[in-house]
Amino acid sequence: MVPALASLRISIERYLARRWSHLENFSIGDIQQIPGGASRETYRLNATFREHGESVQRGLIFRRDPPSSLIDTNRALEYRTYEAVYPTAVPVPEPLILEEAPGELERPFSIMAEMGGCETAIANFNAPPYASLREHIGVQKWSILGSLAAMDPHTLGVTQFMDVPSRANCAQKELDYWAGVISKDALHPQPIAAAAIRWLQRELPPAAEKLSLVHGDYRSGNFLYDTTGKIRGILDWEMAHIGDPLEDLAWSLDPLWGWPEKHLAGGLLPRHRAMQIWQAASGIEIDPEGFRWWQIFASVKALAIWISSTEDFANGTTKEPILAMAGWVMTDRQNRILVDRLAPDSTYQYAEPLA
Amino acid sequence: MIPRPQQALNDLAMKLIGSVAPQTQSVYAASNAGMIAMLLQCLAQEFDRAAAVRTQDIDELIALFESLRDVPPVNLTSRLGTFSHGSAESLRIEHLNVRHAQGMALLIELHAWAETHRAEELDREIWSFLTRHAERHAFHV
Numbered sequence: 001m002v003p004a005l006a007s008l009r010i011s012i013e014r015y016l017a018r019r020w021s022h023l024e025n026f027s028i029g030d031i032q033q034i035p036g037g038a039s040r041e042t043y044r045l046n047a048t049f050r051e052h053g054e055s056v057q058r059g060l061i062f063r064r065d066p067p068s069s070l071i072d073t074n075r076a077l078e079y080r081t082y083e084a085v086y087p088t089a090v091p092v093p094e095p096l097i098l099e100e101a102p103g104e105l106e107r108p109f110s111i112m113a114e115m116g117g118c119e120t121a122i123a124n125f126n127a128p129p130y131a132s133l134r135e136h137i138g139v140q141k142w143s144i145l146g147s148l149a150a151m152d153p154h155t156l157g158v159t160q161f162m163d164v165p166s167r168a169n170c171a172q173k174e175l176d177y178w179a180g181v182i183s184k185d186a187l188h189p190q191p192i193a194a195a196a197i198r199w200l201q202r203e204l205p206p207a208a209e210k211l212s213l214v215h216g217d218y219r220s221g222n223f224l225y226d227t228t229g230k231i232r233g234i235l236d237w238e239m240a241h242i243g244d245p246l247e248d249l250a251w252s253l254d255p256l257w258g259w260p261e262k263h264l265a266g267g268l269l270p271r272h273r274a275m276q277i278w279q280a281a282s283g284i285e286i287d288p289e290g291f292r293w294w295q296i297f298a299s300v301k302a303l304a305i306w307i308s309s310t311e312d313f314a315n316g317t318t319k320e321p322i323l324a325m326a327g328w329v330m331t332d333r334q335n336r337i338l339v340d341r342l343a344p345d346s347t348y349q350y351a352e353p354l355a
Numbered sequence: 356m357i358p359r360p361q362q363a364l365n366d367l368a369m370k371l372i373g374s375v376a377p378q379t380q381s382v383y384a385a386s387n388a389g390m391i392a393m394l395l396q397c398l399a400q401e402f403d404r405a406a407a408v409r410t411q412d413i414d415e416l417i418a419l420f421e422s423l424r425d426v427p428p429v430n431l432t433s434r435l436g437t438f439s440h441g442s443a444e445s446l447r448i449e450h451l452n453v454r455h456a457q458g459m460a461l462l463i464e465l466h467a468w469a470e471t472h473r474a475e476e477l478d479r480e481i482w483s484f485l486t487r488h489a490e491r492h493a494f495h496v
Contacts, residue, residue, distance in 0.1 A: 002381075032381065032382060032383070033381060033382075033383035034382050034383055035382065035383050035386035035387070188452070188455075188456050188459070189456055189459035189460040189462075189463055190459075191459050191462050191463050191466065191481075191485060191488075192485055192489065194463045194466070194467075195463075195466055195481075195482075195485070198466075198467060198470060202470075320387075321387050321390035321391050321394060322390060324390075324394055325390050325393065325394060328394065328397050328494060329393070329394075329397060329494050329496060332489075332492060332493050332494050333493075335489045335492075336489045336490070336493060339482070339485050339486050339489045342482070343482040343483070343485065343486050344478070344479050344482055345479065345482065345483065345486075346486075
């Protein structure tokens with residue numbers, strides 16, 4: 001084991017043995033850093049202990065703030081969102097510990113229950129055994145998103161720790177934030193992003209039909225599925241907020257998540273089918289005008305994240321390859337998607353015409 | 356000197372993905388090796404074309420600025436003219452980037468002006484440029 005990893009294992013073991021002092025013989029047998037958590041360092045841990053006279057093994061996921069991150073996020077907000085969603089029909093891993101004191105393990109962290117035997121990789125959808133499960137996974141994916149949209153944020157309890165915009169201004173609020181990220185972080189002038197932002201300012205959508213808890217990054221790659229194709233957990237709630245549920249739907253359908261297959265949203269289902277499933281599950285009829293806006297917004301928000309990653313890679317202290325990947329490959333693809341969608345003479349090479 | 360750096364970078368990417376990544380025991384390290392290999396392939400493409408695509412963008416911007424039939428405000432027109440008659444300090448990417456950024460910043464202003472003044476033909480020409488620009492800078496990985 002790498003010395004730094006061995007040392008981290010011991011520190012976590014000490015911390016958890018103290019925190020869970022009611023458990024006997026607590027130990028961490030193994031620790032592995034895993035990819036996927038772009039905004040947090042993510043580790044898989046195997047804990048063993050005795051409880052009520054029984055020997056127990058439990059997988060844990062330890063997520064710690066890195067020195068710099070893909071998305072500047074609020075870890076407490078994410079953790080409390082997991083707590084709010086966990087008792088509902090939207091599947092998420094069980095949140096166990098949030099530690100915000102940096103002194104405990106160098107930087108703040110959270111611990112969740114591991115959902116064993118699951119995958120997140122999008123590439124799996126192209127080959128057996130998962131290729132035949134695309135439809136099954138896709139139906140669940142947009143049904144779950146629809147059921148999230150149908151929930152009342154007050155009943156969920158997220159209004160206690162999230163800002164509540166008005167139905168009329170939630171689009172402007174999101175646009176202002178992400179346009180600000182581009183303005184702050186772009187290392188080079190961005191004429192495509194600038195044109196898209198001006199379009200969004202001109203074409204602001206009608207007021208949201210309702211306000212919902214918006215996941216903020218609901219896409220293929222951010223949910224766990226098992227070998228039967230059952231979706232077991234929705235991950236990465238770090239950009240969760242209250243807003244127009246059309247925002248999540250539009251984000252989930254961005255052509256980037258199924259790249260280069262523009263006809264299958266998220267590499268799973270035709271866009272119109274995904275929209276039908278979402279409508280049925282949410283009880284919300286999609287307003288074409290508003291949805292058109294949210295689809296352009298989705299690409300601009302993604303572009304903002306990639307531009308911010310570029311800046312982070314260039315000027316930050318964490319030289320994670322995923323930051324460079326986002327800054328180069330993703331920025332390029334997102335630019336091509338936006339041009340495809342906004343250019344008057346578009347041939348729609350990378351994206352289908354807006355629904 | 357390796358006369359074909361593009362090929363050398365691609366070969367290194369293949370070595371990383373074919374020989375190094377499979378032998379790493381850590382999932383995290385293997386994933387990073389895969390990403391670095393992909394980035395090396397991007398770098399190979401960029402190494403080969405970096406000067407060409409920037410110069411093409413700049414040349415097309417100059418052609419666009421010089422062919423304006425709709426007349427933007429004097430302040431902007433004079434800056435477009437200054438840009439069109441300028442040149443990069445050298446062919447180093449660092450210097451081409453400076454000139455490229457100047458041209459792109461002017462394009463953003465011109466595009467905003469075209470939209471607010473309903474200069475539809477100019478708007479179309481700018482989108483046409485942006486389409487070519489996006490294609491030129493695409494990474495094929």
